[in-house]
Amino acid sequence: MANQIRNPSAELEGLLRDHTSYQNPEFLAVSGQHKYHFSSNPSYPDGSVENLRYIKYEPIRGIECFATGQIFDNCGDAIEHWKIQKRYDARFVMHPQECVTVKHDSKVLYMLIFPKVIRDISVWIEEHAKGQVSDVDMWEVLKKTEKAMRYLSVESHSRRSHGNLLRGIGIAADLNVYFFNFGADKKGYSTDIQVLDDILTSIEPKLVDPTIQHCVTRWKSFLSVACSLSSCATTPPLFCPFDSNHVRVILHYPASWDDEEKLRFLANIHKLCTDKCHRYPSNLMNDSTFDAEMAKKYSNWGNLISATTNALSQVYQFGCRQGNYLRTDRAGNWVLWEASVVLFAHNSVKHYSERAQAHNNKLLNNPSLTYMPELISSQVLDALYQEFSKFIEDIYEAFYKALENGYRHHMFNLSQILSGRL
Incomplete structure (x- = not known):
């Protein structure tokens, strides 16, 4: 029997709408006339549980919607990430200062809220490897991921922290790409580019469509050539390895x-x-x-x-x-x-x-x-x-x-x- 083609993000949204998945939700915040609650993360038949936090709210009375939250320990970090995200993508429900919650130990947390249910890209990669995400959908996700990562070339002058983007790229049910994690480590842009290369490497052998596989192979080949600058003994005349120009030209490759x-x-x-x-x-x-x-x-x-x-x-x-x-x-x-x-x-x-x-x-x-x-x-x-x-x-x-x-x-x-x- 052929594997059933699925949309992991749409499946999760369906599970969240099951009332058994958010019984007695934890109150989060009030913004305007909207009340926000943490939704208990649903469990899956294989026993796995989603890592992200999901939120239930009513934009219109009687209409339930779900969103994804990114939690911060202090307001300063939350606002700094909010400013960067705002320049990249303004699709947020509220400012982090308006969104606070109190844990049992009375620790105040701050949060960015994305207005859609998103799952990190690693889930999509795993499901694609099983043949349960189509090559066409996976290719669309890859193209939108690369296009979304171009914000790096704009933000490269800033002192933004870097982290593991493999755990920070979120995919919505409509295949739109969000960044919900800007990381906690002060790493260079080579780390971010390496994550993109790792994603392509993991997906390439699992592709069945020859046209898409050829595109991914060529994209990987370009990254290997472009990123080899990091080990060059001499500095290229136009740009140093992973400076703003180098990052910009890597992330504008025509694949997307x-x-x-x-x-x-x-x-x-x-x-x-x-x-x-x-x-x-x-x-x-x-x-x-x-x-x-x-x-x-x-x-x-x-x-x-x-x-x-x-x-x-x-x-x-x-x-x-x-x-x-x-x-x-x-x-x-x-x-x-x-x-x-x-x-x-x-x-x-x-x-x-x-x-x-x-x-x-x-x-x-x-x-x-x-x-x-x-x-x-x-x-x-x-x-x-x-x-x-x-x-x-x-x-x-x-x-x-x-x-x-x-x-x-x-x-x-x-x-x-x-x-x-x-």
């Missing part, structure tokens, strides 16, 4: 990107590759490391495109006539410029979006024309991925290598390049 983020990155890299400033030579196409990395994977990309009959080949042929994708070799012959695949990809997105829009605008004056469905950017992106599997990841890894070897732009910083619009 949606189409909009991929297109924005492609547009930004295109801008770097077409930079014409002569006073500060920072054209990425002219960077020897970026050029060499792209040449390893795209030495024959022009022939692959020209051999197809799809619309992308038209963009390629037009660009070649303009000399956009060519350069001269040492003998003076015109040859394909491998790194120009970046220009081609950006031109494809731009050309077909503009062409469809211009055609459809003509309909306003000539209703007899046939409507041309607009090729939205994500459709062009899909077409590019059919020809070049994971080409955004290839570009990102080549860009990372260039950064490692000293590339920098005279006008744009790393944060702008990775997540802004240039």
Whole structure:
């Protein structure tokens, strides 16, 4: 009999709604007109008990809801964590100063309250290993975890404490990711990145879906290369191991990107590759490391495109006539410029979006024309991925290598390049 696919967080929420799981709940606090009670943690058929504390409250009279609490011994720690969490994610029920409870020994505790039932990610990993969490759901959790961890690159200038994020990443029933533990140890960011690598390592051999497994394998490979900087004898020109720039570039790996983020990155890299400033030579196409990395994977990309009959080949042929994708070799012959695949990809997105829009605008004056469905950017992106599997990841890894070897732009910083619009 096949394993039943489950959602561990949704199951826990169902157990909490069973009145037998919170008989005589411990009173916690009152905020406004809402009363909060600790809910007794439910036990499972195998005898295990959830480690986190759960709370019952009524946002509307007669409507019971459940939340997850993070407990602190003193108000200072609670407020400090609240401030960091507030910058990262404002989804809280109340300020920790409003939420206090008294233990039997009269010790006052403070708490952050998350408005959903969450379970730590280790539970999801264990259930996935048993075949009871689907690869698709586990992959969605991984992507959202990496995206949520980007707060590290924003907070890297602060003196935030670090701890075991494996016990501090919470997953809700809707697969949203929360951080409920910022740790108690003063550790470096290498610890946080290692946790992410450990999570990928534990999940990779259990994956059945070959596409998802390939994505996880490649992600792990990138982390192993990026994190090897921590043992380098010399300091890289742009960033030191696990400083703010290094953390930022590690945690922005495209594994978790949606189409909009991929297109924005492609547009930004295109801008770097077409930079014409002569006073500060920072054209990425002219960077020897970026050029060499792209040449390893795209030495024959022009022939692959020209051999197809799809619309992308038209963009390629037009660009070649303009000399956009060519350069001269040492003998003076015109040859394909491998790194120009970046220009081609950006031109494809731009050309077909503009062409469809211009055609459809003509309909306003000539209703007899046939409507041309607009090729939205994500459709062009899909077409590019059919020809070049994971080409955004290839570009990102080549860009990372260039950064490692000293590339920098005279006008744009790393944060702008990775997540802004240039």
